[in-house]
Amino acid sequence: MTTPARDPVPHRPPLRRAVGTPIAGVCLGLSRHLGISVPVVRVAFILLTLAGGVGLLLYCWLWVFAPTEKEPTGTAGGRGLSGPALADQEPRPQDNLAGGSSARLRRTLDTLTSSPEILLGGVLVSVGALMLAQLLGVGIDWRLVVVPAVALGGVLLTWSQWDRIYSAQEPPASGQRRAALWQVSLGACLVLVAMLIIAGGVVGPGELIAGITVGGILLAGLALVLAPWLIKLYRTSQVERERAAAEAERADIAAHLHDSVLQTLAMIQKQKSDPSEVERLARGQERQLRAWLYRQNAQATGTLKDQILAVAAELEEQHAVPVEVIAVGHSHQSQHEPLVAAAREAILNAVRHAGPASVYVESTDIEDAVFVRDRGPGFDPHAIAEDRMGVRESIIGRMNRSGGRATIRSGPAGTEVQLIMPLTPRQTGHPPADPVPPHDSERQQQ
Amino acid sequence: MNPPRRIVIVDDHRIFRAGLRAELGGSVDVIGEASTVDEAADLIRQVLPEVVLLDVHMPGGTGGGGAEVVKRCRDVLEKVKFLALSVSDEASDVVSVIRAGARGYVTKTIGTEELLAAVETVAEGDAVFSPRLAGFVLDAFGASGLVDNVRDEELDRLSAREVEVMRLIARGYTYREIASELFISIKTVETHVSKVLRKLQLSSRHELTRWAEQRRIV
Known part of the structure; x- marks a missing residue:
């Protein structure tokens, strides 16, 4: 087994915090970076912490400055890296775990140190030990213990929330957001209380109040100076986010265009000797694209309009x-069967005998009307032969x-078929069967 | 015979401009083309054509497209008439460009004859409504036209006659057919349509814009 250490130029993965670990992923990230097994790193941190809190400071320092795996780096886009940058490095610490009693020891250490419960238990046990020591007569300045602990708790609360904000792909629900806000404010309060206690230990209460006032004024001044910059920063991030959304939409459109329009264009090029086929393809594609562009929010509700549109398209x-069309x-009736069937017949007649047709569908409070107009040569409606079942029947x-x-009505300038279906009195009294369209209320306001 | 109308074509697709020029070539005098908002505004103010065939979507300016071109030429609207020519079915597109001051809205699939007639109508100072635009107006102002509790101003509703004209346009009638249908002169039909256009442009109904945003013409 060639260990990475023997490599003349050891290839180290970049230092990035791991995702999905109990606290912040610093230990795991560091172990990957250094090629040391995780439990060793953890034990080192715990020991350093016991030695006057150095480990904690180091942990926090790394927490702040090492990015997580999910945070995009500047070059990630250029490389086309979208997944976790270090996914392939995963098994590496495990390599060192293989074989021997040292491996067993490490595994035990790993289980002991990786669980937040055990860590918490350790903290509680040490607090208990401190209390016991006090009972036994050892003088302990609790301020030295409690204040850093409170500050640390606050920092943990807020920082872990920042990580979550960055790792979230989609905007969180409002409930989640409120919980996050509470967590951050609580953490900030804890840190503030700890600071005040520390300050209270240094100066008297009167001076403390004066100091807080002065500090507040200074902060306000600073905020005033920095406000434009902060706002700009916020706006830039907004713009960035919108740009990403637009980019996603563009990709969606491109995919759709590729699936439909480009295919149709290819077909048109193949069929170019057949004008009617080309026109059919173009019309069909145009309708499809229009439906996709302008009606993607409109669900097929089976309204009169939708049914006529479907018939016309067919x-x-x-x-x-x-x-x-x-x-x-919007129609106030729920059943359109006879009207749609008759309209279909009328459109069919028009496209068969007269060419292009325009259909006008109008729904008012008293009736549904469909007008089918064409510009064909026309015919005499009274002279329809008895056997022309199409029109008569x-x-x-x-x-x-x-x-x-x-x-x-038919004349030399074309034919118009008018189909009128009054609302039955029973139906006029009821609210519309369709989902209330936005403009219905407007119309009543007029 | 009148001299051919002097027109400017504004569209960001070169192929479409070339096609349109070839299509209209003999009957009108195409004195300029532009492909962006800034180009169009400058050109129009410079050459003052009779009619501008205006696409709704184009780059440049502050992103306002055709509506922005019309707005920037507001002071020459007396001399220059705008006819919007678009593939878009989006109600908000229609409303924005008409409310900016365009005299008509037709789709790009319109036939040559009809387009020439539309150019002529617009140049005369009248309005051009495609069936789709008429349908849109009816939908926005209320198709029944029988407004009982009139509370809004004159501008916010259509007269019974105007509704009738709009309805016939939506049904695919030409102005001439409408005139003979309603036993009025073509000039009266044009007056009605122009009045509707004015209402569409000046109506203070804030619902009109909101309505257009929510709704799509199909």
């Missing part, structure tokens, strides 16, 4: 003739049977 596709208002008959009416 016929347009089948006959390679453009059908434009304009819809106004599917349009006029169907509308009459279900309580509506159909009118056909």
Whole structure:
């Protein structure tokens, strides 16, 4: 086994704090960086801490200055690194654990030192020992113990929250945010109390109050000077975040365009000898893209408008003739079957015999109306042969049977089929069956 | 016969500008092209065309697109008429450019004949409403037109006649057909449409903008 130490130029992974550890991941990160096993690092820290708190200071120092694995570094984007930078280094400390009684010792140490409960227990036991010592008559200045402990608790509370803020990918829920705020404020209060106690030990209460006032004034002055810079910093980070969101959206659009539009364009190039096919493809793609761009928030609710749109799209596709649909208002009825079927027949007639059709759907408080207009040569509605089932039966008959009416106006400039379905009195009294559209309330305000 | 209309084409797609120029070529006099907001505003103020064919989305300026071009040319609106020409179905696009002062809104898929007619209408100082824009107006102001409790100002509602005209436009009628349908002159139809355009531009209804943001025309 070639150990990294024997390597003439030992390749060290960068010092970055590990993620998913009980406190801040400093020990694990350091062990990866130095190539020493984790428990050893932990024990070293504990021993240093016992030796006058040096370990704690070192721990905090590393906590502040070593970035976590998840924090992006300046070059991460350029390298195309999106995952944890050190994922492949994971097994390395384990290598050193293999074999022998020292390995067992290390494993024991690891379990002992990796659990926050055991660490907490150790702290409690030492507090108990201190109390016992006091009972036995050893004079202990509690201020020396409690004050740093309180400060440390505050620091731990706040700092661990910062880490969480940075590692969060998506914005937290409001409840989480409030909890985080509480945690940070509590930590800040603890640190402040500890500071005050320390200051109170140095100067008298009167001077302390004066000092706090002076300190407050100084801080306010400092804040005034730094405010523009801080605000700018905050704004820059906002902009950064928005840019990331826009980038994500752009990627989404690019993916969609690739899936649909580019494919269609390729097909159009292959079909270029067939104009009608090209037009059909272009129309179909245009409709699809429009639906995606402008209606992605509108769920297919089965409203009259949606049903007519679907019918128009289907016929347009089948006959390679453009059908434009304009819809106004939201229907107050829930059943549109006869109206949609009749409209379908009318559009079908138009695209078959006359070419492009425009469809106007209007829903008011008293009726639903559909107008299908084309610019074909026209025909005489009264001269429709009895056997022309399409117009007589599917349009006029169907509308009459279900309580509506159909009118056909035809002339040299084109044909218009008017389909009108009054709201039945029973339905007018009820609130609209569709989800209340935003402008309905506006209309009532007029 | 009148001399051909002097027009400027503003669009950030060179291919589209070239296509439009080729399409309109013989019938109008294309005296300039621009592809960004700043370019367009400068050019228009310099050459003062009769009609500007204006795309809604384009780079430059403060990001306001076509609406910003119209706003920057506000002082020459008497001489220069804007016709918005867009592929967008977004209601907020339509509203912003019309409220900025454009005299009409048509989609880019419009036929050559219709586009020439629209240019002519706009140049005469009248408004051009596509069926879609008419549908949008009806939806925004209320299609029934039968406003019972009139509380808002004159500008915030359409007269019964204006609703009728809008409805016919939405149904795909030409001005001529509307005139014969309603037994009025074409000039009267144009007056009605211009009045609706004015209402659309001047209406203080704050709902109009909000409405447009929430809603999409399809």
